Amino acid sequence: MPLETSLTLAAGWALMALVMALLWLLQRRTGDAGIVDVGWSAGVGLLGVALAITGDGDPWRRLILGIGAGAWGLRLAAYLLVDRVLRGEEDGRYVALREAWGASAQSKLFWFYQAQAISIPLFALPFAAVSANASRPLGLLDALGVLVFLVAFAGESLADRQLAAFRSDPANRGKTCRAGLWRYSRHPNYFFEWVHWFAYLALAWGSPTWWLALSGPVVMLVFLYRVTGIPYTEMQALRSRGDDYRAYQRTTSAFVPWFPQEDAS
Secondary structure: OOHHHHHHHHHHHHHHHHHHHHHHHHHHHHOOOOHHHHHHHHHHHHHHHHHHHHOOOOHHHHHHHHHHHHHHHHHHHHHHHHHHHOOOOOOHHHHHHHHHHHHHHHHHHHHHHHHHHHHHHHHOHHHHHHHOOOOOOOOHHHHHHHHHHHHHHHHHHHHHHHHHHHHOOHHHOOOOOOOHHHHOOOOHHHHHHHHHOHHHHHHHOOOOOHHHHHHHHHHHHHHHHHHOOHHHHHHHHHHHHHHHHHHHHHHOOOOOOOOOOOOOO
16 A cells, blocks of 8 residues: 555544544533534545545546545535434434443443544545556446446435435334335445445456455445444334334345335234
């Protein structure tokens, strides 16, 4: 990995460690820990833009990277800010963490925030691989990467809008969203988020460090299935929606969109 790229990643971590400390102080005042997700999304996107600027790969490919990473991070951060933070009700996942951690919740939240800061350069490794790719002129693989990005970006945006519209109706409180993409997957937003990382693998192909781009879909899948994604989201859904969500689990694919099944219960 070029020295300049390594320095950009290190600087990104140091800056985000400071930002996360400030966001931790903010959540102490507001009582809403969900601001960490806004910081993480914005941080990953901005680090992608920084790598596009400082990289030594093909300038057109770096332009694609900067636009894509910036648009992805900005959209996700804005959505999370409006839908999860500004609505004035802390995400149930963080409520559960506070209850589980008890008196030590604030100290553990601080280190949780710092873990998010550490994960930002990890998730930016695919961007680093793209920013260093000067092995070939733009071609079909790059077009494929752009196509994958556009499909995933549109799919995740649509899933988020459909869920936000469902939640905005007071009559739906305590019910499970089955509108649009949510009829075919319990987590279509997570699915398209995962697909989005394959775009950088196509853009990085041929780079001496192309293999770093594999970390995007692999690490994201691990996070979604084992760390902060599906398990915690579904535990909270079962607490808040009970039997309605259990029926949804029996009929609807957990991740990859597919046709719903009949409820045999």
